[in-house]
Amino acid sequence: MISLDMANDTDLEQLSEQALSNMARLRPVLDKIADKWTIMILTVLCPKPSRFNEIKRRLHGITHKALADALKRLERNGLVTRTVLPTAPIGVEYAITPLGHSLRQPFEALCAWALDHGDAMTEASAAHDHARKAG
Amino acid sequence: MISLDMANDTDLEQLSEQALSNMARLRPVLDKIADKWTIMILTVLCPKPSRFNEIKRRLHGITHKALADALKRLERNGLVTRTVLPTAPIGVEYAITPLGHSLRQPFEALCAWALDHGDAMTEASAAHDHARKAG
């Protein structure tokens, strides 16, 4: 633990100032990547580049438009590349960039947590609803 | 075309089945936690419990309603607790639960990435826009 407990309010102010400035820098980035599809798309793209409908198939549940928009955003942010294949019919291949690849570890940590604690969250929700129903 | 791809697909089908089933389990969890405010709220609550307006002040930019909704969701999912303080005027303290605390590491990884690569993303966006403007 940190000597945080020992700090008085003034010190806490000082400390939180930095936390705040960090968060000010954090917010715009999180706005871009903390979207539920971003994680799953990059996860799909990680092992190998894929085409549009291939991604769509793997993410059964995602909408045509949602996927298109997400891919556009990811491309704009430099996380994936978009390559038109000279095939007939036309094919478009999406690949993950090094920058996008660097996101893999954080995302994996998050996914691992999700798999580990997803049930706990479900139980918590159920318990909460039950209590609310009882109350 | 491409019976070759189909052969590949069959093998990949096997492999991706697991990835898919993982992702099927992932999706509902990510739906709950992969929200941009969740991360920042838990980050704020991590060092010490805080009251409503205290959180709001630290997240300058968040709306009253957004914060209220997010806190309700977090409480429902067992990530934070809500305690009414017997003070006058009434105060409510939000604290992080062990479950919520277990999210800290994944989130820290994500935040670290954001701080490291945020600029790269910004540059990428700018470059993309510039190219688009030129085209």
Place this chain on the structure above:
DNA sequence: CCGGATCCGGGGCGATACTG
């Protein structure tokens, strides 16, 4: 057939005002 753009309706989010 594949990938993308457009249009429109509904839900979510933000701002304000009010209660305890």
Place this chain on the structure above:
DNA sequence: CAGTATCGCCCCGGATCCGG
């Protein structure tokens, strides 16, 4: 100070159409 209710807008999501 904390929370809810209401309204209005925007944006997301679904359907349809277009180009290759």
